[in-house]
Amino acid sequence: xxxxxxxxxxxxxxxxxxxxxxxxxxxxxxxxxxxxxxxxxxxxxxxxxxxxxxxxxxxxxxxxxxxxxxxxxxxxxxxxxxxxxxxxxxxxxxxxxxxxxxxxxxxxxxxxxxxxxxxxxxxxxxxxxxxxxxxxxxxxxxxxxxxxxxxxxxxxxxxxxxxxxxxxxxxxxxxxxxxxxxxxxxxxxxxxxxxxxxxxxxxxxxxxxxxxxxxxxxxxxxxxxxxxxxxxxxxxxxxxxxxxxxxxxxxxxxxxxxxxxxxxxxxxxxxxxxxxxxxxxxxxxxxxxxxxxxxxxxxxxxxxxxxxxxxxxxxxxxxxxxxxxxxxxxxxxxxxxxxxxxxxxxxxxxxxxxxxxxxxxxxxxxxxxxxxxxxxxxxxxxxxxxxxxxxxxxxxxxxxxxxxxxxxxxxxxxxxxxxxxxxxxxxxxxxxxxxxxxxxxxxxxxxxxxxxxxxxxxxxxxxxxxxxxxxxxxxxxxxxxxxxxxxxxxxxxxxxxxxxxxxxxxxxxxxxxxxxxxxxxxxxxxxxxxxx
Amino acid sequence: xxxxxxxxxxxxxxxxxxxxxxxxxxxxxxxxxxxxxxxxxxxxxxxxxxxxxxxxxxxxxxxxxxxxxxxxxxxxxxxxxxxxxxxxxxxxxxxxxxxxxxxxxxxxxxxxxxxxxxxxxxxxxxxxxxxxxxxxxxxxxxxxxxxxxxxxxxxxxxxxxxxxxxxxxxxxxxxxxxxxxxxxxxxxxxxxxxxxxxxxxxxxxxxxxxxxxxxxxxxxxxxxxxxxxxxxxxxxxxxxxxxxxxxxxxxxxxxxxxxxxxxxxxxxxxxxxxxxxxxxxxxxxxxxxxxxxxxxxxxxxxxxxxxxxxxxxxxxxxxxxxxxxxxxxxxxxxxxxxxxxxxxxxxxxxxxxxxxxxxxxxxxxxxxxxxxxxxxxxxxxxxxxxxxxxxxxxxxxxxxxxxxxxxxxxxxxxxxxxxx
Numbered sequence: 001x002x003x004x005x006x007x008x009x010x011x012x013x014x015x016x017x018x019x020x021x022x023x024x025x026x027x028x029x030x031x032x033x034x035x036x037x038x039x040x041x042x043x044x045x046x047x048x049x050x051x052x053x054x055x056x057x058x059x060x061x062x063x064x065x066x067x068x069x070x071x072x073x074x075x076x077x078x079x080x081x082x083x084x085x086x087x088x089x090x091x092x093x094x095x096x097x098x099x100x101x102x103x104x105x106x107x108x109x110x111x112x113x114x115x116x117x118x119x120x121x122x123x124x125x126x127x128x129x130x131x132x133x134x135x136x137x138x139x140x141x142x143x144x145x146x147x148x149x150x151x152x153x154x155x156x157x158x159x160x161x162x163x164x165x166x167x168x169x170x171x172x173x174x175x176x177x178x179x180x181x182x183x184x185x186x187x188x189x190x191x192x193x194x195x196x197x198x199x200x201x202x203x204x205x206x207x208x209x210x211x212x213x214x215x216x217x218x219x220x221x222x223x224x225x226x227x228x229x230x231x232x233x234x235x236x237x238x239x240x241x242x243x244x245x246x247x248x249x250x251x252x253x254x255x256x257x258x259x260x261x262x263x264x265x266x267x268x269x270x271x272x273x274x275x276x277x278x279x280x281x282x283x284x285x286x287x288x289x290x291x292x293x294x295x296x297x298x299x300x301x302x303x304x305x306x307x308x309x310x311x312x313x314x315x316x317x318x319x320x321x322x323x324x325x326x327x328x329x330x331x332x333x334x335x336x337x338x339x340x341x342x343x344x345x346x347x348x349x350x351x352x353x354x355x356x357x358x359x360x361x362x363x364x365x366x367x368x369x370x371x372x373x374x375x376x377x378x379x380x381x382x383x384x385x386x387x388x389x390x391x392x393x394x395x396x397x398x399x400x401x402x403x404x405x406x407x408x409x410x411x412x413x414x415x416x417x418x419x420x421x422x423x424x425x426x427x428x429x430x431x432x433x434x435x436x437x438x439x440x441x442x443x444x445x446x447x448x449x450x451x452x453x454x455x456x457x458x459x460x461x462x463x464x465x466x467x468x469x470x471x472x473x474x475x476x477x478x479x480x481x482x483x484x485x486x487x488x489x490x491x492x493x494x495x496x497x498x499x500x501x502x503x504x505x506x507x508x509x510x511x512x513x514x515x516x517x518x519x520x521x522x523x524x525x526x527x528x529x530x531x532x
Numbered sequence: 533x534x535x536x537x538x539x540x541x542x543x544x545x546x547x548x549x550x551x552x553x554x555x556x557x558x559x560x561x562x563x564x565x566x567x568x569x570x571x572x573x574x575x576x577x578x579x580x581x582x583x584x585x586x587x588x589x590x591x592x593x594x595x596x597x598x599x600x601x602x603x604x605x606x607x608x609x610x611x612x613x614x615x616x617x618x619x620x621x622x623x624x625x626x627x628x629x630x631x632x633x634x635x636x637x638x639x640x641x642x643x644x645x646x647x648x649x650x651x652x653x654x655x656x657x658x659x660x661x662x663x664x665x666x667x668x669x670x671x672x673x674x675x676x677x678x679x680x681x682x683x684x685x686x687x688x689x690x691x692x693x694x695x696x697x698x699x700x701x702x703x704x705x706x707x708x709x710x711x712x713x714x715x716x717x718x719x720x721x722x723x724x725x726x727x728x729x730x731x732x733x734x735x736x737x738x739x740x741x742x743x744x745x746x747x748x749x750x751x752x753x754x755x756x757x758x759x760x761x762x763x764x765x766x767x768x769x770x771x772x773x774x775x776x777x778x779x780x781x782x783x784x785x786x787x788x789x790x791x792x793x794x795x796x797x798x799x800x801x802x803x804x805x806x807x808x809x810x811x812x813x814x815x816x817x818x819x820x821x822x823x824x825x826x827x828x829x830x831x832x833x834x835x836x837x838x839x840x841x842x843x844x845x846x847x848x849x850x851x852x853x854x855x856x857x858x859x860x861x862x863x864x865x866x867x868x869x870x871x872x873x874x875x876x877x878x879x880x881x882x883x884x885x886x887x888x889x890x891x892x893x894x895x896x897x898x899x900x901x902x903x904x905x906x907x908x909x910x911x912x913x914x915x916x917x918x919x920x921x922x923x924x925x926x927x928x929x930x931x932x933x934x935x936x937x938x939x940x941x942x943x944x945x946x947x948x949x950x951x952x
Binding site: 368 | 804805806807808809812813816817819820821822823824825826
């Protein structure tokens with residue numbers, strides 16, 4: 001299918017989300033769409049998928065103009081979309097999920113014809129090496145497989161243009177490679193793919209053509225052979241971007257966070273963290289790598305007091321802590337939570353209110369019962385400027401900010417007070433390069449000010465860029481602690497996938513202590529920082 | 533140790549375009565009034581149709597003489613609504629004559645309809661606030677009716693059992709008792725929710741039933757029932773516990789200013805106090821509130837207690853200001869109207885006051901309307917129900933009047949609970 005978007009303009013009250021966007025996707029082309037958050041990628045795709053109606057411009061498929069009133073029209077025209085958040089029913093089998101909405105039936109009573117659907121799924125799965133068991137329950141399947149089910153869903157609906165919205169965000173490096181294999185197989189079969197991502201290395205690896213959006217407009221287009229990560233980043237952001245985190249060697253001092261023998265249950269009552277030991281020292285960044293769902297969330301919640309542990313001890317600054325978020329906050333712990341809209345912010349609150357979300361009861365913001373709105377406002381105005389939150393007013397609701405700016409609000413709140421320990425979970429998830437650069441720089445600054453920093457991230461680039469020590473978490477345990485110099489994406493990927501899980505014997509000899517005493521820089525630390 | 537100087541100013545990068553007015557400014561205010569305003573208007577239009585349809589004579593006319601029926605229908609509607617609003621707000625003619633006569637008594641009497649409307653609005657403001665404050669904290673308080681009764685029980689008891697105190701001590705004492713009674717009735721579901729997770733909707737509904745029986749029980753006790761009476765009625769409260777009228781000759785009493793003060797207090801509580809900050813944070817995003825170190829349980833219990841206290845004041849002002857003695861079933865559903873008023877008022881204190889006054893006007897005007905035109909009082913109930921329906925389904929109003937909805941994202945987050 002040849003898709004042409006020409007002169008697409010979409011306005012929202014006060015904002016032009018897309019302005020005269022032209023985009024042509026040739027049959028069998030993998031076309032990467034790059035852009036910062038708020039650049040208009042999502043709006044453009046929503047126009048293409050029939051969720052929005054463009055104000056101006058035309059969509060043509062194979063030369064013929066089309067009008068999509070709703071996603072149903074777009075699907076009928078052969079457009080399939082794999083959203084970042086999967087739309088699957090966990091208690092259904094793969095086959096049931098795939099046929100949902102386009103059930104094949106037989107007879108006048110419209111009895112479900114599961115067999116026919118199953119056969120087609122097997123056929124699709126084999127054709128593209130998707131390795132999906134049609135009878136498995138979705139809730140039992142890992143994220144990577146769920147994503148492949150989403151792809152099968154679109155193929156089952158005869159899509160020949162696939163929109164993949166940040167597909168690699170939730171995958172391990174190995175799973176990402178598999179995804180790329182699938183994409184190439186689809187491409188060979190003539191399917192066009194629009195690939196939305198922030199990851200510049202992936203863009204260069206997989207795409208045939210790259211279109212860059214900035215502030216709703218197409219600002220450039222390139223083919224991978226002629227582009228570099230730096231040139232793409234510059235196009236996206238409109239200025240030179242430092243892709244590597246500049247950081248000097250860590251100067252670790254005494255231990256700040258001491259986790260010993262800690263076990264934590266998840267919401268379903270299963271052991272999510274098992275007998276885990278971890279020490280983070282002042283002035284160092286420990287980065288925990290791991291595939292989503294290996295107990296990182298529960299570990300962070302236990303450290304920040306949001307979840308009770310069932311065994312072990314957690315000490316901050318030498319004092320055993322109770323599961324009480326406010327006490328822990330007052331002990332000098334900053335927490336950048338994993339899910340910013342669910343945990344870190346009250347989206348319907350203003351920026352000013354969110355900036356004092358956990359300090360609202362302390363002077364100068366309050367005197368016990370009364371809020372001092374002037375102080376809140378003054379601090380908010382200052383922080384918005386200092387942390388470069390792009391907003392017309394501190395009275396704006398946080399819900400109306402872009403993801404990057406929302407994260408900056410959290411960072412501004414958590415970083416603007418003296419802290420001993422910073423716990424940041426997925427600090428740059430879903431952010432654009434400009435914001436990532438900014439937040440990484442701030443994190444390193446905190447380390448250099450002497451804070452102990454614990455980063456939990458599923459992004460290997462981030463782990464490698466920030467960590468002074470890198471811990472890999474798998475099934476509730478830390479299975480390896482590596483020095484950045486010995487950590488390659490491949491090696492981390494193996495640990496993350498559990499393929500290289502050390503036996504109990506091996507595990508006991510893995511370095512779980514700081515690499516060097518406080519007074520001399522660790523041997524492994526090196527000035528340049530690892531390449532991302 | 534960042535080597536290169538960080539680019540502090542970034543020319544060329546976007547500053548989000550200065551969009552429209554700041555939120556919370558006049559434009560936003562008008563926008564927030566739009567849907568409730570149109571809901572009221574639409575309800576009145578449909579109410580007009582109901583007036584026509586419920587009139588046998590008019591219906592007959594539509595069969596025999598359609599052109600004449602149009603005129604007659606318009607007249608019937610105009611007469612009906614005319615009588616309704618004259619009954620609730622006063623007749624312009626009467627005002628002019630009263631003022632030109634210069635007779636104080638006549639002027640006072642001219643204001644009687646307004647006095648009756650505001651009197652009817654008074655308990656509704658309290659119960660509306662009791663529900664609205666709950667909404668703000670993510671709680672659905674259906675128990676205002678029960679809280680109102682328990683408040684009334686205590687306020688009445690203090691009113692008739694304590695003697696010899698001056699008004700400025702006795703009355704505040706009785707009002708406080710009424711607040712505490714309601715607060716207790718709100719505290720129970722709050723505590724149960726915080727401790728056991730029992731849903732406040734279920735518990736408050738059940739406590740409403742308990743309160744109905746409780747009032748009948750106390751009114752049968754020798755220490756509460758009026759001596760010499762066999763029917764369930766309390767003694768009349770002492771004069772020192774009666775809420776005085778604002779102006780001699782009108783029934784409107786100081787309960788109404790107290791209700792306005794309560795609205796101002798709720799507004800202060802929600803937007804100017806640390807407690808209100810917690811209430812709103814818990815209501816909008818409990819996970820984030822917990823993350824920020826707030827105690828969800830404490831907030832739940834406190835909110836429910838304050839809600840209950842406000843509803844208790846509705847019962848208190850009704851007994852001490854109007855009825856002077858407690859009887860079962862003295863509330864025609866003020867507690868449930870409170871839900872409607874909170875919805876119509878968008879859970880904002882000012883909105884609640886305006887909505888309650890609107891309902892007070894409809895209520896006070898209903899009887900004069902029936903007397904003057906024969907249109908049954910029930911029309912007012914129909915109009916109230918329609919207003920609520922349209923407010924609860926803003927999409928319907930938006931569709932009807934082709935108003936663009938505020939946000940146009942495809943992935944709109946569903947509001948949790950029953951927030952408007």
